[in-house]
Amino acid sequence: MKISKIKTRVFKSNGFRIDASFHLSDGVVVRRKIAASPYKIMKVGDAANQIFYGNRAKRVYVQKRENGIPFLSSSDILQADLENVKLASKKYTPCIEQMRLQEGWILISRSGTIGNTAWATKQHAQKLASEHVIRIDPNNILRAGFVYAYLSSSYGHSLLTQGTFGAVIQHIEPDFVASLPIPQFPAKFQEKVDNLIKESARLREEANRFLNEAVSEFEKCLNPECYKREFCTSTVSTKQILKKFNRLDSHYQIAQKEFVKRRKRGLRYEKIGPKAEKIFVGNRGKRLYSKEGVPFLSSSDMMLFNALRYSKNISVNTPSLKMMQVHKNEILISRSGTVGNSVLIGDLLNKKAVSEHALRLLLDEQKIKPSYVFAYLNTEEGRELLQSLAYGSVIVTLGEDFVADIDLPILDEQIQRKIIQKINEYVWASDSAAEKESLAISLVEKEIDGWKV
Structure with missing residues (x-):
């Protein structure tokens, strides 16, 4: 059960609605919280070169890796393993370039389970993604890693999944994402969060390299x-x-x-x-x-x-x-x-x-x-x-x-030791990457938690 106090001016600004389901819905509460920011409020669209989703063209899948390009669904973008996914035919899939991802983009699931976010690493880059994934190409007016951490926070997730009037959204569009409010946090704070997100991405790439090297060493035998x-x-x-x-x-x-x-x-x-x-x-x-x-x-x-x-x-x-x-x-x-x-x-x-x-x-x-x-x-x-x-x-x-x-x-004991060392490094790097991402997100949440409505 949720309990809260609502000021008279809030009633006035919302057509004198007095129903608790509206005033205590996550979307409304979060927007009220963001409006109380001590910093200038921008729109997410102002921090991006473009916000869009990929082409809807028919896809032809193949089995042989040399004939295809890894194709990511809106749930695949969150996976640790981005290689064991469907392969879209290089030859028969139209409009491939419109579906291709780039490193440093912010990815958001836009249908099904909406509002899930992923930072596009080198592993995402040059793979294809469906039209169910919104792409944000940051322009660095705000630090890209900070924008990602903000949208990945509980506050950002509520903004992505809850409408202005508290209704749960089933589908989101680039224009809706562009319209979301984002506070212009101090430059040093943005830099700290941005560095954590980029270090997380680096560690994740390193982890994937360790795993691939270990598996490759095994498969040689x-x-x-x-x-x-x-x-x-x-x-x-x-x-x-x-x-x-x-x-x-x-x-x-x-x-x-x-x-x-x-x-x-x-x-x-x-x-x-x-x-x-x-x-x-x-x-x-x-x-x-x-x-x-x-x-x-x-x-x-x-x-x-x-x-x-x-x-x-x-x-x-x-x-x-x-x-x-x-x-x-x-x-x-x-x-x-x-x-x-x-x-x-x-x-x-x-x-x-x-x-x-x-x-x-x-x-x-x-x-x-x-x-x-x-x-x-x-x-x-x-x-x-x-x-x-x-x-x-x-x-x-x-x-x-x-x-x-x-x-x-x-296998030979020397090869076993080599494989074991690589996997141990993979586990450490994976854990460290996740911890740094979580820390960046928690820094944003703690800052917003302290704002008085």
Whole structure:
């Protein structure tokens, strides 16, 4: 329940409306707060060269990376991994240049889940994005990183998602974004926030480089034919079916047979199961949401660049909370919906709660390092293997027993150490990038919190 005091002049300026639903709606409250700014108020459009969205032309998707350009949806722009997305044909997709992104732009989702923001890094640059993504090209009248942090704050998000009269908006246009008020904060404050956002972007790019180098090092030792995507048929013996969980689906049985058949000769494989302390799914019980508490991540939240930005909180009194909490060096694997995405828990997500839609892999570090297993799960072979394990018709699911049955390539110890070091650097850089972005946003929010209405 919300309670507030409204001054008489506010009633007068709003046609003497006295309904609480209007005066206490987020959009109205935030606009009132911004109007109380001690600094000059500008429009977002004044801080941009242009605000627009991409072309609506028909897209033709392809499978081969050399024939396509990564295409980002409005939800993809927030992801930590921007490579494993759909590929739009270079040859058959019209108006490609109108869809192309540039480094340093501010990206905003404009339909579906509206108002989510992303800073375009080098990883976004030259990729394509749908017309459901608004692009802001900053002109540096206000620092670009500051404008991004402002729109990403709780105040900016409310402005993007709530209309002037308190109504929830289902769709936003560039003109609407351009009309939003933004205070002209002091230059030193803007510089501090801008530096944090740009340092966050640099660390994120560095993290992606570490991950790509580790995965590339692993893939050099694998047979690329092992995960070649192609139509194939095969026969599977009854003995093989009984050995492989009595599964009759060709998606699984043929894939398993092909993986074994195409393995690189001389490379040793061992099951993940004996190297794990536990493979399990967290608590499925009722969750008690609260304003304060433990951050709670869905299986889609955990794949975001900054997983805590849009997460909910659950009460510390939630039953079986400890069963929901994850710990450093656990590997989380999305087990329903989009199957096979994986996350290695670092300091940032340590002791945070995660939904039952994430399968948890807790490894015995005396037998194998989690960083090494995580690197394999992010190779083409590892991703294809995880996806082949899924079962179900409408909602596909990944089971614990199938993950335990994965054959893990055991590389030379020197190569293992190199891969492990790269992944550890990746986790550190990812966590640091998210922390710096969160700090920049919180600085803006704390400043606005102090303004008296």
